[in-house]
Amino acid sequence: MGKLVLIPRPTIERLPLYLRSLTLLDESGVEVVSSEELGRILGITSVQIRKDLAYFGEFGRRGVGYDVADLMQQITEILGVNRPNKFAIVGAGHLGQALARYEGFTEYGFMLAAIFDADPKKIGMEVAGQQVLSADYVTEVVKSLGIQIGVLTVPAPAAQPVADQLIKAGVRAIWNFAPTRIEAPIDIEVRQENLIVGLLALSYHLAQGK
Amino acid sequence: MGKLVLIPRPTIERLPLYLRSLTLLDESGVEVVSSEELGRILGITSVQIRKDLAYFGEFGRRGVGYDVADLMQQITEILGVNRPNKFAIVGAGHLGQALARYEGFTEYGFMLAAIFDADPKKIGMEVAGQQVLSADYVTEVVKSLGIQIGVLTVPAPAAQPVADQLIKAGVRAIWNFAPTRIEAPIDIEVRQENLIVGLLALSYHLAQGK
DNA sequence: TAGATTGTTAATCGATTAACAATC
DNA sequence: TAGATTGTTAATCGATTAACAATC
Numbered sequence: 001m002g003k004l005v006l007i008p009r010p011t012i013e014r015l016p017l018y019l020r021s022l023t024l025l026d027e028s029g030v031e032v033v034s035s036e037e038l039g040r041i042l043g044i045t046s047v048q049i050r051k052d053l054a055y056f057g058e059f060g061r062r063g064v065g066y067d068v069a070d071l072m073q074q075i076t077e078i079l080g081v082n083r084p085n086k087f088a089i090v091g092a093g094h095l096g097q098a099l100a101r102y103e104g105f106t107e108y109g110f111m112l113a114a115i116f117d118a119d120p121k122k123i124g125m126e127v128a129g130q131q132v133l134s135a136d137y138v139t140e141v142v143k144s145l146g147i148q149i150g151v152l153t154v155p156a157p158a159a160q161p162v163a164d165q166l167i168k169a170g171v172r173a174i175w176n177f178a179p180t181r182i183e184a185p186i187d188i189e190v191r192q193e194n195l196i197v198g199l200l201a202l203s204y205h206l207a208q209g210k
Numbered sequence: 211m212g213k214l215v216l217i218p219r220p221t222i223e224r225l226p227l228y229l230r231s232l233t234l235l236d237e238s239g240v241e242v243v244s245s246e247e248l249g250r251i252l253g254i255t256s257v258q259i260r261k262d263l264a265y266f267g268e269f270g271r272r273g274v275g276y277d278v279a280d281l282m283q284q285i286t287e288i289l290g291v292n293r294p295n296k297f298a299i300v301g302a303g304h305l306g307q308a309l310a311r312y313e314g315f316t317e318y319g320f321m322l323a324a325i326f327d328a329d330p331k332k333i334g335m336e337v338a339g340q341q342v343l344s345a346d347y348v349t350e351v352v353k354s355l356g357i358q359i360g361v362l363t364v365p366a367p368a369a370q371p372v373a374d375q376l377i378k379a380g381v382r383a384i385w386n387f388a389p390t391r392i393e394a395p396i397d398i399e400v401r402q403e404n405l406i407v408g409l410l411a412l413s414y415h416l417a418q419g420k
Numbered sequence: 421t422a423g424a425t426t427g428t429t430a431a432t433c434g435a436t437t438a439a440c441a442a443t444c
Numbered sequence: 445t446a447g448a449t450t451g452t453t454a455a456t457c458g459a460t461t462a463a464c465a466a467t468c
Contacts, residue, residue, distance in 0.1 A: 006458095008458075008459060008460095010459070010460090011459090012411055012414050013407050013411055015410070015414070016404070016406055016407045016410040016411070017404070017407070019410075020389060020406070034424085034425065034426090035425080035426075036425080042391060043391050045460085045461075046425090046426095047460080047461060047462075048459095048460070048461080050425090050426065050427065050428095051427085051428090051459090051460080051461090053426095053427090054426090054427055054428075058426080058427070059426095060425075060426050060427080061425085061426075061467090061468060062424080062425055062426040062427080062466070062467045062468045063423075063424045063425050063426075063467065063468035064424080064425070064426085064468060065424090065425070065426085066426090077417075078414065078417065079410050079413055079414050079417060080413045080414060080416055080417025080418075081410060081413055085413055085416070087409075093308075094307065094308035094311045094312065095308045095312065097304065097308065098303075098304035098305045098307065098308035099405075101304045102304065102305065102405065104389060104405065104406050105405075105406070105409060108406065108409070108410065108413075110409060110413075148416055149409075149412055149413070149416070172415075172416055173412040173413075173415060173416055175408060175409065175412055179230060179314060181252060181253050189412055189415040189416075191408055191411065191412055193408055194226070194227070195309075195312065195314065195315075196226055196230070196314050196315070196318065197223050197226045197227070198385055198401055198403055199297075199315060199318070199320060199359075199385065200225070200226040200229075200289050200291060200318065201222055201223055201226070201401060202359055202383040202384075202385055202399055202401055203289055203290045203291055203295055203318075203320075203359070203383075204222050204225070204288065204289050204290060205382075205383060205399040206290055206295070206358055206359070206382055206383055206399070207287075207288065207289060207290025208290075216434095218434070218435060218436095219435095220435070220436090221435090244448085244449065244450090245449080245450075246449080255436085255437075256449090256450095257436080257437060257438075258435095258436070258437080260449090260450065260451065260452095261435090261436080261437090261451085261452090263450095263451090264450090264451055264452075268450080268451070269450095270449075270450050270451080271443090271444060271449085271450075272442065272443045272444045272448080272449055272450040272451080273443065273444035273447075273448045273449050273450075274444060274448080274449070274450085275448090275449070275450085276450090
C-alpha cells in the first residue's frame with residue numbers, strides 16, 4: 001500500500017495554496033467549490049487542481065464539486081499541519097527575527113520552540129516570546145525538545161556546521177536561507193531559499209527589457 | 211537578432227548561483243574553472259551548466275574551461291546587475307525591515323531607494339538609512355525616483371491595491387511576499403514568494419515519514 | 421433524463437540528461 | 445598528436461494540458 005506513484009514537487013507546493021483559498025472560502029461561509037472556481041481564484045487551471053488532488057484520493061463529487069470543509073481537512077492531513085510542529089531558528093539576525101515573528105506560521109500550527117545565535121550580544125534577547133540561546137546549545141536543546149524542523153538564517157560559512165549539529169540532534173527537515181548549498185543525508189529534507197535568486201531573476205527581466 | 215529561443219525559467223534561476231560561486235572562486239584567486247568543477251561545488255551536473263550558459267553565448271574554451279573573471283562579467287550583464295538597481299519596499303513590518311537591512315542585495319548593486327508603510331506609528335522610523343514614508347506617497351516617490359522594482363511585504367488584502375499603485379508609478383517588476391496572488395499586465399514581471407509554501411512543503415515530507 | 425463536474429488516460433510540452441562532434 | 449573539455453543535437457524524463465468516460 002501507499003505511495004506507488006511519486007508525487008510531483010510542484011503538486012506539493014500547490015497544496016498550501018489550495019489550503020489557503022479553502023480557508024478563506026470556508027470563513028466566508030462557502031460550503032462547496034468546483035475546481036473551476038478554485039482555479040479562477042488562484043490563477044491555476046481546473047485540470048491542474050483535479051490532477052493534483054487525484055494523487056491523494058477522490059475528494060470531490062462529480063457534478064457537484066468539493067466540500068470545502070472536507071477538502072481543507074484532507075489537505076491539512078496530507079501536509080501534516082493537523083498537529084503542532086516545533087521548529088528552531090538558528091541565527092537571530094534581522095531575517096531570523098522576522099521569521100520568528102511571522103504570524104503566518106503560527107496559523108498553521110508551527111511553534112517556534114527555540115532561537116539561537118552565536119553572537120553574545122544577541123544571547124538573552126527576547127524574540128517572539130523566546131530568549132535567544134547560545135548556539136553552543138543547539139544539539140542539546142533541539143534534542144531535548146524534540147524539534148523536527150530547523151531554520152537556518154546564519155551567514156554562509158556557518159550553514160554547514162550548524163546543519164550538521166541540527167541533523168545530529170534529530171531534526172528531519174532544514175529550511176536554509178543561507179546563500180550556500182548544504183549537504184545532508186537523503187532522509188533529511190533540505191529546502192534552499194535563496195533570496196538573492198529572487199531579486200536577480202527580477203533584475204534579469206528588467207535587463208532584457210521585457 | 212535576439213532571443214529566438216525562450217530561456218527556461220530554471221536556467222535563469224541558476225545563473226545567480228553560478229555568479230555567486232564564480233565570485234567566491236575569483237576571490238580565492240582561481241582564474242579558470244571547468245563546468246565539471248563548478249558543478250561539483252553547486253551540486254548541479256556539468257551538462258546542465260554548459261546547456262544553461264550556451265543559451266547566452268559561447269563563453270568557454272574547449273579543452274580548457276571558463277575564464278572565471280570573464281564568465282562573472284558575462285553573467286553580471288545578463289542578469290542586469292552591472293548597474294545600480296533601485297528598489298522600494300512597501301510594508302515596514304518585521305519582514306520588510308529584514309529585507310531592507312539584508313546586505314546580500316547591496317552586494318549586487320541593489321539600492322533601497324524608499325520604504326513605505328501605512329501605519330502612522332511606523333512612519334518616520336529609520337530603517338537601513340531610510341525614513342519610513344507614508345504609503346500615501348508611493349506613486350509620487352516611486353515615480354520621481356525612477357524606482358523599477360517594488361517589494362511587497364504588506365498584509366494580503368493590501369497587496370493588490372499597492373501593486374496597482376506601484377505599476378501606475380512605473381515599476382516594472384514586483385516581488386510579492388504577501389500570501390496572495392496579484393494581477394498585473396503581462397509586461398510587469400511578478401514573482402510570488404510565499405513563505406508558508408516553504409514551511410508546509412517541509413512539513414509534508416515529515417508527515418509522509420520520509 | 422440533462423447538465424455539471426469529477427477523475428483518468430492519452431497527447432503535448434518543456435526541461436534534463438546522454439551522446440558525441442568540435443576544438444583548444 | 446593525445447587528452448580535456450566545450451557546445452550541440454538527439455533521447456529521455458517529468459509535468460502540464462487535452463480529451464473524455466464516469467457519475468452525481
